Amino acid sequence: MRGRRQQIVLRVRVRREKKLRFVFFLILCIGSAALFLFRNQLCSQVCLLPFRFQSKIFPARNVDFLGFSPGMRQSLDGQLPKAGGSVLFFGGRRFGRTVEERFPWVREVRVKKSYFPPGLRVEAIWRVPVARLARQGRTFLLDSGGTAYPPPTPEITAGPPAGEAGLPLAELEALEPQGLTAVAQFLGQVQYDHALDFLSSPVTHIRTEPPGVGLVFFLENGTKISWGDWEPSQWQVKLERLKMVVEDATKRYGRISYINLRHFEEGKIVVRPQTG
Numbered sequence: 001m002r003g004r005r006q007q008i009v010l011r012v013r014v015r016r017e018k019k020l021r022f023v024f025f026l027i028l029c030i031g032s033a034a035l036f037l038f039r040n041q042l043c044s045q046v047c048l049l050p051f052r053f054q055s056k057i058f059p060a061r062n063v064d065f066l067g068f069s070p071g072m073r074q075s076l077d078g079q080l081p082k083a084g085g086s087v088l089f090f091g092g093r094r095f096g097r098t099v100e101e102r103f104p105w106v107r108e109v110r111v112k113k114s115y116f117p118p119g120l121r122v123e124a125i126w127r128v129p130v131a132r133l134a135r136q137g138r139t140f141l142l143d144s145g146g147t148a149y150p151p152p153t154p155e156i157t158a159g160p161p162a163g164e165a166g167l168p169l170a171e172l173e174a175l176e177p178q179g180l181t182a183v184a185q186f187l188g189q190v191q192y193d194h195a196l197d198f199l200s201s202p203v204t205h206i207r208t209e210p211p212g213v214g215l216v217f218f219l220e221n222g223t224k225i226s227w228g229d230w231e232p233s234q235w236q237v238k239l240e241r242l243k244m245v246v247e248d249a250t251k252r253y254g255r256i257s258y259i260n261l262r263h264f265e266e267g268k269i270v271v272r273p274q275t276g
Helices: 002-052 070-075 092-102 177-192 235-253
Strands: 062-066 106-115 118-126 129-135 138-143 169-171 203-209 214-219 224-229 256-260 270-273
Touching: 092 106, 092 118, 129 177, 138 177, 177 203, 235 256, 235 270
Parallel strands: 062 118, 129 169, 169 203, 224 256
Antiparallel strands: 106 118, 129 138, 203 214, 214 224, 256 270
């Protein structure tokens, strides 16, 4: 009997110990979860402190905008940085991407931050067009990098954009992107580096002609230049040779009506003087 009582007492103790262990384990789990949640909440509150008080960290005394027309600033209302906002927390890259996506004629947005005294200088760099590009019944602008983009709207610019007047019309749909980029670089030299000044007349129209996607330039004085097949690696040599031939022909004949460089590889440049 005595041994049986001892076994019953032992079993009761074991059951109590198991219950106590379970309760202790349950309290430990609940306490750990509560501590984890409290610690995360505390950390999040600490991490959010700079953002809650970000406007008080290097508040901008002034914000200068360059290259932003009144229409552009009005369109970006609510996204423009303002005086009093934090210079440190202003996302210049994100703002620049927003401007470039909304206004495709903006090539780049430069943001300069100063902290003593705190301020912002935001500048929109516009693309410089070298031609008006006719494509699928619409007219785009073409910059010297070969990028075609829609012209700025008068509502945004408060008038026609500077530099668009007098640009040659380019019909180059037959050209591949690589060829279009090379032609755009050439037109950049024509427009801004005066590469064709020896012709004494600006280019007004450019189009492609078969075979081999050749180029034809039309000048304001009526002169037509059949450039021939477009080889970007040879156009500089071709241009230098053309300059020598034109200067010599001008001395002999005066005004020129037609120049053919389609047989340049054979060492021939045909020049036709203007009659009448």
